[in-house]
Amino acid sequence: MNKLVLGIDGGGTKVLARIADETGATLGEGASGACSISAMPVAEAFASARAACEAALAGRSASEVTAVCACVAGFSVVENRYAFQALLAEWFSHAHVIVEGDFVAAFTGATAGAPGIIVIAGTGQVAYGENGAASHKAGGYGYLIDDSGSGYGVGRAALAAVLKAADGLGERTILTERIQDVVGLGAPEIIAAVYGGALDRVRIASLSKVVADAANDDGDHVSQRILMQAGGALAQIAEAVSRKIFTADDPPFPIVPIGSLWRAGDYLKNVFVRSAHRFAPQATIIEPLEPPVQGAVLRALRL
Structure with missing residues (x-):
């Protein structure tokens, strides 16, 4: 059989x-x-x-x-x-049955099981890597603890920027108008909508696209800074994984960005790439080789 x-x-x-x-x-x-x-x-x-x-x-x-x-x-x-x-x-x-984290399937598919690091940035964020028997995960704490560098983190920063601009605590930003256009809420209504649940985690994360459009199309400096900070946060978790499982003497390995936030544009990506070249000069940034479900298949084949 x-x-x-x-x-x-x-x-x-x-x-x-x-x-x-x-x-x-x-x-x-x-x-x-x-x-x-x-x-x-x-x-x-x-x-x-x-x-x-x-x-x-x-x-x-x-x-x-x-x-x-x-x-x-x-x-x-x-x-x-x-x-x-x-x-x-x-x-x-x-059958031999194992249960692992969804990030493990994403990693194994993205690298075809070879040594490397993935950095997932969608609604949430996490970095994970393997090098032989060594593996390490960084980030992925969830939005209630720390989701810096995630779509939710970018959306939350946008809401904070709008509120601070309204209070005179931050500079004016076109996000005030853009977010009102999308969710129908001005600064006075945002706090009640967040704590009342009308703006939930997924909807806040979706505001990352508003930030990307404001940064790339409107030249909004506040939005550009938010994306650059997100790129820096993603680089930090990738570096934490790299320090744990790779050394300067290791051969080249891939770093694979995965998730919708990576489509936010160069303000985020350029910060990340510059940082990656600093902490892992031998690494290359690549696209995923296979989808996560094939990664799960490859893990099953090892059993």
């Missing part, structure tokens, strides 16, 4: 599953809703994963699968991780 492996990439908005053979070639794929084991009940996260896996199996039996790697959001909540793994192991009773 041919070896079949299953990779699962579970995120806060959707989950993807991919069945592959022993060469890593895709045999089936499926998708479903959110699969974060910290932001939703484990049973609901598993139900989403199961729906995606059943679509990927396409009539095959779960008993045919020999290895499963599920890389899911919310991995740091240990008791939920074990509960999720137990549900998978009960279903795929003939």
Whole structure:
């Protein structure tokens, strides 16, 4: 019987599953809703994963699968991780099953499993790298602790800039008008909207595009500084990973930016690239080689 492996990439908005053979070639794929084991009940996260896996199996039996790697959001909540793994192991009773963080799938796909570092900057942020047996993660603390360099962090900084400009604590910024155009709120209403929930985490993160447009199209100095500070924050977490697992004597390795915030333009990217060349002169900045779900497949093939 041919070896079949299953990779699962579970995120806060959707989950993807991919069945592959022993060469890593895709045999089936499926998708479903959110699969974060910290932001939703484990049973609901598993139900989403199961729906995606059943679509990927396409009539095959779960008993045919020999290895499963599920890389899911919310991995740091240990008791939920074990509960999720137990549900998978009960279903795929003939398989070796592991559960890892979603950033692990992103890394393995982005580098095809080779040594390197990824820097994810979307709604949140995190840096993760591997070099042989060594691995390290930096950042990813969440928006309540510190999400500097994330879409949420940029959006939050934009709201703060608007409020400070209104109070005379900061310079005037076109963000005042641009944010009002997008969310329909002026400075007096912003605080109530944030604490009342009308401006939630995802909506605040979406304001990062407003900041990028103001920086790149309108030449707004406040927006440009916000993006440069975000680039610096992302460089800091990448450097922390690099210091832990690489030395100056190591051969060249890739640093892979991943996530929507990297599309914000050169004010962010140039700060990051300059810093990366300083702390890791041998590193090259590349695009991801494979998607995260294929990274999960590659991890499953190692089992």
